[in-house]
Amino acid sequence: MIVEGQKVKVKWHSNNRKHFEKYGYIFTFVRDEFEVNIDELNKGSKIEIKCSCDVCNTIFFRIAKLAFKYKKHFCSVGCKTLNMKKHPNNPSTKVLHPCENCGEQTLFSKHRHDKLLYGETKNLFCSRKCQSVWKSEHSKGENNPNYNSVYKSCNSCNKDYTVPFHRKDTANYCSEKCKREGSRKRVEVKCGTCEKSFLTTPSQIKKSKSGLLFCSNSCVGLYNGIIRDKKIEKTCLICQGTYKVKRSEFEKSVTCSSSCQNVWQSQYLIGVKANNYNHNIPLEKRIVECKMCKKECKISPYKIKELENGKEKFCSKICFQKWYAEDWSQREEWKEESRIRAVKMLEDGVFNHTDTGCQVIVNEILNLLNIKFVNEYGVKYYSIDNYIPDHNLAIEVMGTFWHADPRKYKEINYQRQLDRIKSDKAKNSFLNNNQNINILYLWEQDILSNPLLIEKLIIEYINLSGNLTNFHSFNYYLNKSDELKLNGNNIIPYQDYNIEDMRNVINILTEKRDKTQYDKWISFNCEHCGKEKVQLISKYNNSKTHCCSYECSYQLRKSNN
Structure with a gap:
C-alpha cells in the first residue's frame, strides 16, 4: 500500500502548471522546486513515492504512475508469488493436484488439468526442477524415445547416420547443409574468370546478363576490373576523330575533348534546346543593356529576377570588372x-x-x-x-x-x-x-x-x-x-x-625591390611543345608530367593513351 501523509518535491514546467494551479499553488519560475501532497500529483507522474509491501511490510520506492494504478504493492517478485499462492486472483480457474515428482498439492490452471483427464498430458509438475528430476529417472533405457534408433544413408553425401525410430520414413538427409544441397537442382558450369568448375542453380544462370558465372567474389572483382578498364572506340561529332571511352560512358559521350564539347554545346544546346530554357519568358525580356558599355546583351531566364531586384547586368566579365573598379568601388x-x-x-x-x-x-x-x-x-x-x-x-x-x-x-x-x-x-x-x-x-x-x-x-x-x-x-x-x-x-x-x-x-622611395626567392624556383622545357617554363620546385616535384599549360598537359595525356 502507499504510505500516507507523504510530501514530494516537484519542479515547475509548462506541462504541470495548470494542474497545480487548480490546487491553489502559485507559479514562480520554470524549474523551481516546491512541495506537494502525493494525492495532488498527476496520475501519469514519474516521481518516486514510498510504498509498503503487502506481504513483508518493507518500505520501498515506486513510480507514482504505477503506485496509483495498482491496489497492491510488492517489493519483489518473490513477495508477489507468495501473495498469488495465498490469494489466487480467480480460484474457480485453479485446480489442486499433486506434483508427479514430489507429491506436493499445487494449484494448476483448469485447462492443464483437463488435458491430464483427457489423456493429452501424462504428468503435471509443480516446477521445472521436479520435471527435470522425474525425466532423468523415468527416461532411461527403453523408456527413452530415442532408444530404438535406425541407421539410414544420406541422399546427398551418402554417409550413414542414425535417426529416431519415429523418423525412419521421413528423414532423408544427415544435416541441414545436405538438406539444402539435396533439395536444390545443381548444374555444373565454368567460372568466367578462372574457368574453374563449380555447381550452381538454373535460376542463377537465367539472372546473369552477360551469360557468365563466377565461383567467388574475387573472380567477380577481377572480371569487373577488366571490363571497366576496357575502352571502346567512338567517333567525335565535332572533329570526326576517333577516341576511346569507357563502356559506362559510351552512350552519353559525344565529343573527344573539352574544346569539342564547348563547340557542341554552342551548336546544339542553345535557345529552346538549352537545358535551363524557360518557355514562359519571351526573348524580348531577356535582352538588356550592359551597364558599362551600353551594348545590348542576352541574359539567362533565371537572371531576370536579379534584374527586377535592382542588380546590374553586364555583357562580359571584363565590363563587370571595369565597372567595379571605376564606378562602384569609388562610391562613398x-x-x-x-x-x-x-x-x-x-x-x-x-x-x-x-x-x-x-x-x-x-x-x-x-x-x-x-x-x-x-x-x-x-x-x-x-x-x-x-x-x-x-x-x-x-x-x-x-x-x-x-x-x-x-x-x-x-x-x-x-x-x-x-x-x-x-x-x-x-x-x-x-x-x-x-x-x-x-x-x-x-x-x-x-x-x-x-x-x-x-x-x-x-x-x-x-x-x-x-x-x-x-x-x-x-x-x-x-x-x-x-x-x-x-x-x-x-x-x-x-x-x-x-x-x-x-x-x-616625407621622402618616399620609388625603387621596387625584387622579392623573388630564386632558390625556390626551377626552369624546365614543356614535355609536349618544348616551351621554356618557370615553376616552384615544390610544385615541380609533385607533378608526374611537366607542361607549360593545361592544354599541353591534356594533349600529352591524350597522346599517351
Missing part, C-alpha cells in the same frame, strides 16, 4: 561598408596575424595586473588593439617600422608608413571626439627592452582615468627607485605633426 557607400566590414573581420578573429610578439607581451602584463580587456575591439570604422571596458580606455601597440618610430626613422621613406600614420591620426581624432577616449601608445622598442616601464605606465594610465601628460611610452623612463618619470625633451610622433612639418620628412 562602398568605402564605408568596406571599412566596417574590415573592422568586423578583425573583431571576429578572421585575420590571425594581429597577435604579434609585442601584443602577446602586453596581453600578459594586463593579465598579471588582473585587468579585463578585449583584443581588436571594433568601434565603427576602427579597431582597438586593447580595449579596457571597465574604465573605457584604449591601448595601441605601435610597431617600429609600420608606425615609423621617430627614434629610428628620421624620414618617412615608405608609402606603407605614410598610410599607417594617416590612419593613426584619424583613429585618434575619432575616438577622442566620439568616444572621449585618450589612447595610450606603447612602442615596440619599449615593450621589448623595458616591460616594467610598460607595466608602471599602464597602472598610471588607469589610476588617472586616461588623463596623462603624454600618451607615448618613449617619453617616459624609470629612475633608480623604479618610479615613473616624464622625459625633459619630449619626442613628437609623426601622427602629431602638422601638414608643413610632414612635408619636410
